[in-house]
Amino acid sequence: MFTFINKKxxxxxxxxxxxxxxxxxxxxEAWADSAGKPGEKGSVFxxxxxxxxxxxxxxxxxxxxxxxxxxxxxxxxxxxxxxxQFCSQCHKAAKANDYVFGNGTTMKVxxxxxxxxxxxxxxxxxxxxxxxxxxxxxxxxxxxxxxPKK
Numbered sequence: 001m002f003t004f005i006n007k008k009x010x011x012x013x014x015x016x017x018x019x020x021x022x023x024x025x026x027x028x029e030a031w032a033d034s035a036g037k038p039g040e041k042g043s044v045f046x047x048x049x050x051x052x053x054x055x056x057x058x059x060x061x062x063x064x065x066x067x068x069x070x071x072x073x074x075x076x077x078x079x080x081x082x083x084x085q086f087c088s089q090c091h092k093a094a095k096a097n098d099y100v101f102g103n104g105t106t107m108k109v110x111x112x113x114x115x116x117x118x119x120x121x122x123x124x125x126x127x128x129x130x131x132x133x134x135x136x137x138x139x140x141x142x143x144x145x146x147x148p149k150k
Contacts, residue, residue, distance in 0.1 A: 022060075048062045063087040
C-alpha cells in the first residue's frame with residue numbers, strides 16, 4: 001500500500017504533531033495479495049478532514065472508497081448509519097494520531113498496535129474473502145467494494 005497526502009496534510013504527517021488541518025487529504029492505494037506480492041490493483045481509500053462539526057464524534061473525517069476503475073463505491077462520514085461508519089470504527093484505534101494509521105517511517109505517525117475491533121464484527125476476517133463467515137453480520141453488506149460485480 002502507498003499513501004499519498006496533499007500539502008495541507010504534510011505538516012502533521014511529517015512532524016507527527018496533530019490534528020490534521022481542515023482540507024487535509026490522505027489517499028491510500030491497495031493491491032490484491034498474490035502469494036505475498038502485490039497483485040491486481042485493488043481499492044483506493046480516501047480520508048478528507050472536514051470543518052469542525054462535520055462529524056465531531058469521529059474527528060471530522062470524511063471517508064471514501066473507490067474501485068480500481070475510479071468508480072465511487074462508498075462515501076460518507078463515520079456517523080451511525082453511514083455506509084462508511086465501519087471506517088471510523090476502525091480508525092478510532094488511531095485516535096492519538098487524529099484517526100490516522102501510520103508505520104512511523106514514511107509518515108511520523110506513531111504506529112498503532114491493532115487488536116480485535118469489537119465495533120466491527122468482521123475485523124478479524126478478510127471482508128473480501130469468498131467464504132466470509134461475517135458476511136451476514138456485515139453492516140455494509142451490498143456496499144462492499146471488494147465484492148464481485150454482478
